[in-house]
Amino acid sequence: MGRVTLELVDVSMDYRLRGKEKRALDSVNLTVSPREFLCVVGASGSGKSTLLSLVAGLTMPTSGQITIEGHPITGPGPDRGLVFQAGSLYPWRTVERNVAFGLELLGLDAAERSRRVDWYLAETGLAEVRRSLPRQLSGGQQQRVAIARALVCEPAVLLLDEPFGALDVQTKEDMQLLIRQIWRDTGTTVLMVTHDVEEAVFLGTRVVVLASEPGRVAADLRIPLAEDRSLATKRSPAFLELRASIEDMVRAQHRGGVTA
Amino acid sequence: MKAALAERAADVRAAWPPLPRRTRPQRTVLAIRTPLSRRTTTILTVGSLAVPFACWVVLSATGAVPATFLPSPGAVLSVGWEMARSGELAVDAWTTTRRVLEGFGLAVVVSVPLGILMGTFHAGQAAFEPVIGLLRYLPASAFIPLLIIWLGLGEPSKIAILFIGTVFFNTLMTADVVRGVPRALIDVSYTLGAHRGEVLRKVVVPHSLPGIIDAIRVNAAAAWNFVVVAELVNSTAGLGYRIVRAQRFLQTDKIFAVLVVIGVIGVTIDVALRLVRTRVGRWAA
Known part of the structure; x- marks a missing residue:
């Protein structure tokens, strides 16, 4: 593994809306190191999701270059596992067969598949529902399946697109603790997009604030909180101060935002 | 509410008359989407x-x-029994069923892959949608004279009518179902390493299968209609032919008996396809 997991150099992205060129991202430069948990926050229109879609290889930038472990990105691949907000599970496949999808494509035999799938099902707390269909699961469980399915392919970076945005507050906190624990257990690198600043500060080792219309990197901050975080961390003065200052930045960057 | 408003003299809303009250009618059998006893x-x-x-x-x-x-139900029953005993009914029913299996079967074999193509690739849609959208408005029965000129009076022209009558609708309905596969499901499959063919085989097709069977069920009913129409012209066997013959001799009881048989076979086909649909689409329930 190189010293840099993911690198964006001068990445810009234009799109056409009713015949008009619009710039979604404007010369974004970003470097993600191995084992980082980088959270990208920004108001709507800041191009957060566009950024993730570019890294995933689902869309190509108008200009600039994106490299993963030194290799330029030419399309989507299992080295960049992607988790959407909701609704991306294969509804006809059981939990374990959803998780095994990427391994089936690689041609792994059944024994090797189930050894790997079993580990990630245990890690995400899904062992007991392994034979259930997605529609029989709660929203939180469905997101765990999506995370396990991406991780089993051992991606260089795990991409999370507002992964807990559709969950109720309690489930969301459970999932935040779980993804922290998974991040520490597996040693994976995470790039997560969210509009929830509290979530970003709680989960991230680093937080990037995007400005809106066009999206630009407005701030890039290390989060100086201890590795070991619990829900109590969210009430600590250091946390609250960080959260408030980043929320102010997001608000200041929001086009037409009203300052309190 | 009113009293509270009155206290705030400056509030213009105080002068407004109270909103009329609507009484809620009693629950009836015709309550929208409400389960009945x-x-x-x-x-x-x-x-x-x-x-x-x-x-x-x-x-x-x-x-x-x-x-x-x-004719009375009793007369219809006894004529039907007579036809069944002579073996005539079995031959007619099988002849008609076989035509449906061949004509509609051919339509399914052509329309399902074509529909998947049209629903998956914009190129497929651009190439086929205009011509199919036009062709489906031409009534299959209007093709009968032409098909007889082209294919003669035998089986091929009857199979062709069934084919023409169902293939276009089934294609467009299949394409619609395939277009309903969520974008996220396709995107996520690519990020898991799937190639285009794998996305098609392992994602698009399985997700569309229940909907495709639904389309086939709807069009099977149409096929069953067309076959009788096809048989009204120049046949020597079949349920439609039997009706035309009975008409010549004013045997209304026989016509009724054949109509009952047509209905029963139609319902059987529908039930069978519904069972398949339930089995295949268990995950969607």
């Missing part, structure tokens, strides 16, 4: 079959309608 459901279900049947019995028994126009 088991009893009401049973009454309606039984009634929907029993009432028309009772009308038939009364009209024929009282002689209000002459037997030549409306």
Whole structure:
């Protein structure tokens, strides 16, 4: 593994809306190191999701270059596992067969598949529902399946697109603790997009604030909180101060935002 | 509310008359999307079959309608029994069923892959949608004379009518189902390392399968309609042919018997396809 997991150099992205060129991202430069948990926050229109879609290889930038472990990105691949907000599970496949999808494509035999799938099902707390269909699961469980399915392919970076945005507050906190624990257990690198600043500060080792219309990197901050975080961390003065200052930045960057 | 408003003299809303009240009507049988009691459901279900049947019995028994126009249920049953015993009915039913299997089967074999192509690739849609969208408005029955000129009076022209009558609709309905596969499901499959063919085989097709079977069920009913129409012209066997022959001899009872058989086979096909749909689409329930 190189010293840099993911690198964006001068990445810009234009799109056409009713015949008009619009710039979604404007010369974004970003470097993600191995084992980082980088959270990208920004108001709507800041191009957060566009950024993730570019890294995933689902869309190509108008200009600039994106490299993963030194290799330029030419399309989507299992080295960049992607988790959407909701609704991306294969509804006809059981939990374990959803998780095994990427391994089936690689041609792994059944024994090797189930050894790997079993580990990630245990890690995400899904062992007991392994034979259930997605529609029989709660929203939180469905997101765990999506995370396990991406991780089993051992991606260089795990991409999370507002992964807990559709969950109720309690489930969301459970999932935040779980993804922290998974991040520490597996040693994976995470790039997560969210509009929830509290979530970003709680989960991230680093937080990037995007400005809106066009999206630009407005701030890039290390989060100086201890590795070991619990829900109590969210009430600590250091946390609250960080959260408030980043929320102010997001608000200041929001086009037409009203300052309190 | 009103009192609280009155206290705030400056509030213009204080001068507004109270909003009229609407009373909520009692819950009735016709409440929108509200489940009925088991009893009401049973009454309606039984009634929907029993009432028309009772009308038939009364009209024929009282002689209000002459037997030549409306034979009694008993007469229909005995003629049907006679036809079944002579073996005539089995030959007719099988001839007709075989035509449906061949004509509609061919339509399915062509329309399902074509529909998947059109629903998956914009190129497929751009190339086929205009011509199919036009062709489906041409009634299959209008093709009968042309098909007889092209293919003769035998089986091929009848199979062709069935094919023409169903293939376009089934293609467009399949394409619609395939277009319903969520974008996220396709994107996520690529990020898991799937290639285009794998996305098609392992994601698009399995997700669309229940909907495709639904389309086939709807069009099977259409095929069953067309086959009888096709047989009204120049056949030597089949349920449609039997109806035309019975008409020549004013055998209304025979026509009724054949209509009953057509109905029964149609319902059987529908039930069978519904069972397949339930099995395949268990995950969607």
